[in-house]
Structure formats: C-alpha cells, structure tokens
Amino acid sequence: MHQEYTVIEGDFVNAGKASSSVKKTLKQLNVDPAKVKRVVVALYEAEVNAIAHAYGGKVLVDIDSDKIHMVVADKGPGIPDIALAMQEGYSTARPEVRDMGFGAGMGLPNMQKNVDKLNVTSEVGVGTTVEMEVNF
C-alpha cells in the first residue's frame, strides 16, 4: 500500500499530516500500539525536519503486512556532516525555529531510537533523504 504526501518549507501548521494518516492505517491493521507510536514519532520528526530545516519535500510511505517503509526526501540544503547531525543536541536550527519549540537537536537521534532501520544520505545543495523501516 503506497501513500504520498508533500511537505512545504515553513508550513508548521500542517506538520504531522502524514504521520497522523499513517497512524490511522496502522491501527486498522492491528499493529501493536507501541510500534504504531514508534512509527508515528519517527515520521513526525522527519516531517518536521523537512519543514523546519529544508526547503520542503516529499513523504513516501509503503505499508505491507509485516513492515512499514518510509522515505522523507527533501530539496536541500543538505547536511554537510551526517555523523555530527546524528549526535543528540547538535542543531543548526535558526533562532526563530527554536522559538517555536523545534530544533533541539533531537530529531535524527530520536528517529534512530524509534525505527529498526535508518539510512540518511545527503548531498549539500541537493537535499537529504531519510529512509526508515519498522517491522511489525
């Protein structure tokens, strides 16, 4: 089952649209509530990242009966040092983003904690792709 969502830069109002819709689907599939929560938390983080730090992008979700595969691909600016970005508390967020309660440097580490597979690839000036998987 394939679902697609578009995220727009700076559109905090619509942050969480993809994760909420995925949540409903997983509940219908009788996925363990604890796992639903992990998926939703990770996807929400990724969505917010694309809104707060990037120039928007796309969320692609594929669900089958034993796992969920999520790709959040943004349109840049890209992460120069992924290893550094994976550290808790490291953030490049602008003050106005931090004022809104985002940008605490917990995004990628939080995703890592909640998914079974995480793969981040990035090219400066092109964009970042976050690929996540959770087994049911």
Place this chain on the structure above:
Amino acid sequence: MFVHALKIDDSKCIGCMRCMKACPTEAIRISEGTASIQEHRCIDCGRCHEVCPVKAIYINQDDFQMVHEFPHSVALIPAVFLGQFPEDVRVSRIYDALIDLGFRHVFEVESAAGIFAEAKEHYARENEDVRPLISSFCPAIVRLIQIKYPSLVENILPIKAPLDLSAMYCLEELMSRGIPREEIGLFYVTPCAAKIAAVKAPIGEKRSIIDGVINMDVLFNRTYRKIKEQGKKYVSKQSRTINLSSDAILSTLTNGERRICLAKKSYSIDGLQNVMDFLDKLENDEVEDVEFLELRACDQSCAGALLSYENRFLCGARMYARARKAAERERNGEVPREREMDKWKDYLLENSRVEPPQPRSMFVLDKDRAKAFEKMERINKLKARLPQIDCGLCGAPTCESFAGDVVINRIGLSRCIFYQRHLERKDDITRQECIAAMNAVWGKDDRMKDDID
C-alpha cells in the same frame, strides 16, 4: 460484552440521520428506516441523545419502585444534582424531600473526592514512569481511550471513580451500624448515560455494588415537586447545613480535579471533540512533560451532562455559589459531613485500585494482519469510487465508513445512490433492485406523500 445505557425506540425513530452524523465514534447506522447503535463502538457519551428531534433515544434506568423494596434504600446523589435547584432552596430541604420520596439515607457521591485525589497521588508516586496520568473520573473518556486511543490505555489511572468509593463507604458504614447487606439498596442518581454503563458493566471490576440507577432529571422533577408541595412554611427536619466541602462540590466541574492535584503540569479539557483533538497530539508524542490530565466528555463537565436539566452555565454558577458558602463555613471552623468518611479512609484507599482497562480498538479490520491488510486494500479501492460527500443516504455516516461496511459486513454497494445511478446507466440494475436497496436503508414506508403535485 459491552453494556450500554443508550437505547433507541424504533417506534419513535424517524431515521433522520442527526444522531448518525453527531456520533463521535461513527457507531450509528440507519437500516430499515431506523437508527441502530453498533455496540462495540459506542462509548455512551450521549451526543445522539442531545440531537434527536423526536426523543427516540432514551436512557435505560431502573424502576423507581425498587427504592421501596429495601428497608435501607440509599440515594447516592452527584453534586450536580444540587446545581439543578435555585440557590434559595436549602440543601437540607432537598435531602428532606428525598427522604419523603422513600429514601432512608442520602449520601453525596463527591464525599469521596478527597479520598479519590489521595488514591491518585499514591498511584502517581508509585508509578513515576507512567506519565501523563489520565483521570478515571469520566467513564465516557475511559471508553473513548479504550476504543480510539489504545496506546494510551496504560495512562488511565486504575483507580475507582468517586462513585464507587462512596458506594463502598455507604455499605461499610451502614453495615457497621448492624444493618444486613440485603436490607441495603444503593441507588445511584446519574447525570449521564456513561455512568450508568459504568455501573452496569464496570471496567476492571467483576460487578458493581450499586443496586439500581435512577436518572437525575426524573428525580429532580419528583424532588422539586415535593419541595413545592411542602410550601414556604416547611420546617426542615435536618439541622446539618454543610455536607460537602467546597473542593468536593467543585471536583465534578471542569478544573475541579486539576485545582487540587499536585502535578506541576496538567490540563483540564472538556468536550469530546476537544479531548479527541488533544489525544491525537498526545498519541503522537507532540505534547511534552504533561503529568496529569483531567478529561471530561461533556462541555462544562458534569454541569453539561445529558440529564442535567438546567443550562450548563447556570448549573455551574449555582455550584460555585454553593461552594463559596461551603468554603465560608469551613473557614468558620465547621467540619463538612463528608469527613465522616475518614473513618473508613484506610479501607477505601486499600480497595481503590481496579484492574487496568484493556484496549479494544474500534479500528482493527481483522485480528490477522494479512487479512486486515487485504480488507484495507479493498476498502481503499472502493473508497476511491465513492463520491466523498458523506451524504449519509446509504445509512452510514461517511463514504469511508460505508466502504468499510461493504467490505466487512457485506452491505450491498448499491445502497450508494451515486453508485446506483452508475449501475442504471450501464443497465446493470433493475428498477426493482434499486427500490429494494433503498428500502433496506429507509424502510418500506414511503416517506413521500402521494398528493404532491
């Protein structure tokens, strides 16, 4: 087995769809011209009852005559009952009238508010890893979380509601006076349907100790009539003026629990839609550091309950006025009668826990995930073909729920009038089949009068 207090009288129901559209859990369908409630989805919130134009939805209660069957019948009244009466009616007169109506004893449910708060605090201290804690006060909220937010079930405090605590107290107190159990009849005066359902089928307990339930609006009528009959010159038999503390009176209103809880960060949310909006965020981990949640299904909490006849704001204002008077007397050193319950405090605290409520998700399409997956794909495919205007003429509240009904309950797709037209165009359906499909939803009686030009 889910016991519900809300019932539909088929002889009155006109199948108008108002209840179906108002139901927050999409539990209502129309078939053969009348509404019916899907038991596994209903949380007894009573929104359907509010919107019914012909009063076809009623709340099942016990026969008032039962009160006379017990030598020691007890009226367990909620504080909002007092909010129904004008402020100049003294509490002692209300109690006198209840005795005259056949009750031997009158106790207030909220007498247990203090012990309820203490039980919650004990649990909070012993379970520091469980946050936020959600109050078990409102039974419609507990049921809502069970069916719609299964991941939050473990956040519900597994503590008996004040109603159960005060019922336990009544029983112990009267039995300690030498009255045998079989002579005691506990009657709960309920402001809403959810509380009845909770009494008849308590969550986390085998059975309730309450013997009967009486609807608050019915008892208000009887009581107020009695007070009017007795007239202005009536001399009260009771000398006590203060039964409930001000905290206890207010505990049933919005903010009532929150104002006496020790949590640093807590929220009071009333109204089912507001609660659902908040729980959606909470479930996504979008709300941080919150420790305690007081959630109530009705706008203005119990003052806005289904069987509260008085306007919710007036009822609330009256309760505030009574609470102010109680607070003044407390300041003058008077001790509210509810403190008599302290004698049984240790016993009540020891027995205040219930088994944690279990999730029973309304969303699950099939326990077997592969089958659920297959059903979901069929539903999605079907959904894409439906008009998405949620007209309700198929007897389901939304196109999406109709698609689910077609796949899961094998309801005929031709109940959708848009799909029917589509079939007619292709000559895939006869006129008789069209009529049969619509009769299945709207019944055989022709709703149109023949004499329209």
